[in-house]
Amino acid sequence: MTSFKIAILGCGTVGGGVAKILLENADALKIKASASLELTKILEPYPARSSKRHNLPLALYCGTGKDLSADEVQKYLREILDDSTIDLIVETIGGSGQEILNIALQTLEHKKHLVTANKALLARHGAAIFSAAGRHERAVGFEAAVCGAIPIIRAISESLTADELMSISAIMNGTSNYILSKMEAEGRPFEEALAEAQKRGYAEADPSLDVGGGDAGHKLLILLKLVFGLDLSVESLPVEGIKEINSDDLAFAKEMDCSIKLICYAKKSGDDVFATVRPMMVKRANSLSKIGGATNAVRLIGRYAGEYLFCGAGAGSLETGSAIVSDINFIARYGTKAVRQFALSACRFRSFNEFAFPYNITFETEDIPGITGIVATAIGKQHINIDTVGHNRHTSDKAIFAIATMPCTHNQIQEAIADIQRHHPSCLVSYPKIIPILE
């Protein structure tokens, strides 16, 4: 049986999980990988801490066990890259700057396969990385970059290959979903739910990439490339996080028989693809509404087979580690056949604001008679059909009420609001909150 040699760069939460599975599960992996997987080197600036934390032999780490200086890290990185016996490098350092991009590119240039969980890197520099991979005939494994343990990447690239996928709707940020679930189930405000998530280790000390929607956006960008052949910049995807969601929104959602979820959404319509990351009110009949806690879920609609739903752990050391090791198995087994070219499509990316969708609009208004009529009239003037008008709620001196629309564009709604502001400048206390309704 051939030996397949692996080095891990960065042995924190995820890298540690990878190393643990490789060592603990070696016999079973031999059969799955059709090769003997050999973890030869771990490059980590803090070997003693990492070795202790993950219960890994210190001898596997580059250096003498002492913390490494930046120069030493560079020296050992060079050694690993120059070691022609190493077949594959696991990049679990993180970040998306030039330095980490260089490591990825050099890995491929040195004829080594690359496996990474780094969604930010692939979202920003995917085109460069995949092009280098094709040039050097080496594979890039990134199962772990989207939804941790859910095998969504290989499902799309190796399993659902006979179907034509028409839409994606997904919960891909466990932190946000945990927070929203807490807020909904226990009526707690955002800040409290966030603090709880941080306490339980679901949220980073700086949670902005999670609750701001950026992390979910990175994952959706990867799926947009894989499913629709779109190569977009991070900046071009409209992304909105969950920070603005409050108890009024959750109450209106409940009234509408919905849960609020941070949804990664993409829909193909002819050659156009509309996509966004936004909080949406998800109807209870939609399976995504029932995904609670830190779980991730991806719902795909295929032209031939209709709905597919995949759920599982979106994060965690061994969870993400198992996805990385499954990539290693696949690449060890299939070798250069596992090198996939991403066919760029003729699809055109279009703003979600131009896409017709049902919306819930919450108006905070001066509590004056006739206000519902003013708002409803302005909406009707934009040819938006109203589905339901939610119950008025009175908080302090203000009144809020919600209108659920039939499918219309965000642009139409903005026109209606502009009309209200023009003709009744004092009646809206704040800019209305506009939340898509996912059926």
Next chain:
Amino acid sequence: MTSFKIAILGCGTVGGGVAKILLENADALKIKASASLELTKILEPYPARSSKRHNLPLALYCGTGKDLSADEVQKYLREILDDSTIDLIVETIGGSGQEILNIALQTLEHKKHLVTANKALLARHGAAIFSAAGRHERAVGFEAAVCGAIPIIRAISESLTADELMSISAIMNGTSNYILSKMEAEGRPFEEALAEAQKRGYAEADPSLDVGGGDAGHKLLILLKLVFGLDLSVESLPVEGIKEINSDDLAFAKEMDCSIKLICYAKKSGDDVFATVRPMMVKRANSLSKIGGATNAVRLIGRYAGEYLFCGAGAGSLETGSAIVSDINFIARYGTKAVRQFALSACRFRSFNEFAFPYNITFETEDIPGITGIVATAIGKQHINIDTVGHNRHTSDKAIFAIATMPCTHNQIQEAIADIQRHHPSCLVSYPKIIPILE
């Protein structure tokens, strides 16, 4: 680009879906398969009917378009097998008799890959077929044989390869699930719900394989082989269908916050594997309880990544067809590398009756004072802890009540019932119904 030639044997519901996708989607498939897929021949005894039904060119069919005699079918089958330019045969004839087994084996002997949706064939003759495949270095694709469009086979064999799967619980028979969903939602009796399923095309004219649990059993046998390396005979798997489920069971289930589902269950415990197909009361917190209608779902628990859930269409022409074409893509792309050997494991199959599980036991009794005490005492004597005692229901002259137990074995329960029958021979009106509770 190399050409990859395909013949289809049997062009009914599923074969027709395969042909349709191959013709309709040819350009996209080229990229996914890294080859130009060419459907060269369809062997079908009723070409005119099939061609019309699926809107396929009659020229693709063997013969002149007229119905084929048995001799003609044999002649054309021989031609296809002897045609060395054909790379892969799709078997969508069905059945699990000697004749169809011979076709499968001859396909492999003639150095052609085999793709099939035939769960009965693989459940009965999987060992012979996979051994022939290994000998002749040809792949067997069977994604479509388990849960139609859900990519569960490749998920297990190519994606979850770093995890150690500890349990399977799955809804794999759409007909039964449709019937149970109807009974639960609309309070209709089994026969009515079955008739409705037949009217809608979800159930065969002879539904015994579906509602008797046999079809689900075939699929579980395939998963037992794939996941745990167990090679079992069809007869050795304990299988019970849904025919005995009535409105009382559904009422008790509702009281217990459960839905009744036909569950394919397998659990590894040390080197033992316990497995069965049975109706179970599924707690609402378990995602399987929410799977309604003809949808299929598979829930796996992994040592590293915890819960995985896969849902999708379990049957249908294009749904199952798309799974078959995904197998064709995979085999065309990876060639002989796609030939998998099933490692038989040291696992031992054990009767589910010896496995500790929580149960709901429904007793139909003479309505006499003290009956609950008699039953509860007999249960206690077997060291079974009672979780809850359900409300008594009175129908005609009898009383029924249910006891939910803490985990215990079916054998223990049978002992308790025997004890009641011995000491209070007249108090049980019928043999109690014993339904596992899936949490």
